[in-house]
Amino acid sequence: MQIATWNVNSLNVRLPHVLGWLAENPVDFLCLQELKMVDEKFPLAALQEAGYDAVFAGQKTYNGVAILRRIARTPAAVATQINLPTFADEQKRVIAATYGDVRVICAYFPNGQAVGSEKFAYKMAWLAGLQTWLQAELTQYPKMVFVGDFNIAPDDRDVYDPVEWAGQIHCSEEERTAFKNLLALPLHDAFRHLEAGDKHYSWWDYRQMAFRRNRGLRIDHILVSDALLPHVSRCWIDKTPRKLEQPSDHTPVIVEIN
Template identity: 40%
Template sequence: MKIATFNVNGINGRLEVLLRWLNETRPDVVCLQELKAPQEKFPLSAIETAGYGAVWHGQKRWNGVAILAYDAEPIETRRGLGGDLQDSHSRYIEAAVNGVLIGCLYAPNGNPAPGPKFAYKLAWYERFLAHAQHLLESGAPVVLAGDYNIMPTDRDVYAPERWRDDALFRPEVREAFRRLEEQGWTDALRQLHPEERIYTFWDYFRNAWGRNAGLRLDHLLLSPSIADRLERAGVDREVRGWEHASDHAPTWIELSKA
């Protein structure tokens, strides 16, 4: 079972890139972030023609998450996180696909930090941590995949010294990621590639792609009941070099059969 996460940075504007990648790699499950489209503008017909069923949580201009399943219909189990009735951002959706519970997330960026946006990011992560703990206690096989907007370690950023005060790398957010791992979640990419410098994002500015000045922001975390099924993990790095590409590349895992 191949599960991927891909921040598409505008699903309608980069639909050709998404469809090409789906056709070439054919993952079983795909978590998408930054749809940047309201609910009614999701390109369902094109996604279905590519062979995928979908559930999605859109938002005009910003945010937006979706879960796609090849030759299947995801069974939605949750839309949004609890704990803040005022939070209208489309940042989390959850669905069951072929016996696995998939959580797709797009965490807040949080910049500039400190400030209100950073405070929102930290509060959002407290809510996410509470939900993640609840999922673990259920004992279900769960994959939490998406753009976490966190570089967990120095190996996950091309120049750590330049990012110390950024909301993606400040100690508070790295501590939130560490707390997820302490709950029992396995960082799939690091599990199989513990020392390698692997990036999933390259900015459009300052020739970041050409210099390989990247960040690892996109993660797939596995619950204990599914972590032992992990066989492979990687990044489809070449997609970032395609014409009109997202600034993120798809990140994926392969799981053995239960």
């Protein structure tokens, strides 16, 4: 089973990239963030023609999440949940569904804007609600894969310049502590389970030739539960879509679970 996460930064703009990537990488599940479209505009027919069904929750201009499943290889979604029941929020940031005995959760964490801002306070409150909900979810669904754009670089290995980013948004002590709290549930960072090195990033700013200079952050993550961790055989970042014309500023992260 292969599960991927990708912040596409507008599915309307990036649909050809998604369809092309799926044709070359027919993963069982692809979790998308930042759809930036209402549900009525979601391209379900095009995805079904490509062999994928989907559950999704969108909104105009901002946010939006979806889980795509490969129809030929996966069971239909049941027990779908949209947004956190532990945090009142109109923003479409979370979607979860169960496929067979595996719970798949796709999330787009708040950005936070700047440490100390109102948006940062919102992010930290949202993270607290997430923590509470995930704890209950793990009790009900011991086989869990939790993926998405977390907007958190967990440690200095995940930042191209730790000195420059020290204490800044995505790298603050508060955010990193919240990430550690997720791991304590327990969940496990699939990428770090297999790769200890630095200079592995999933996001690069559009400005200052950041991608060409590999000045990025690893903020897109795949966390797996205890029950699935022994079966994780690979986890990697595919930089290929970031090289396309008009790419998302994020690129896919994929895990393989045997």
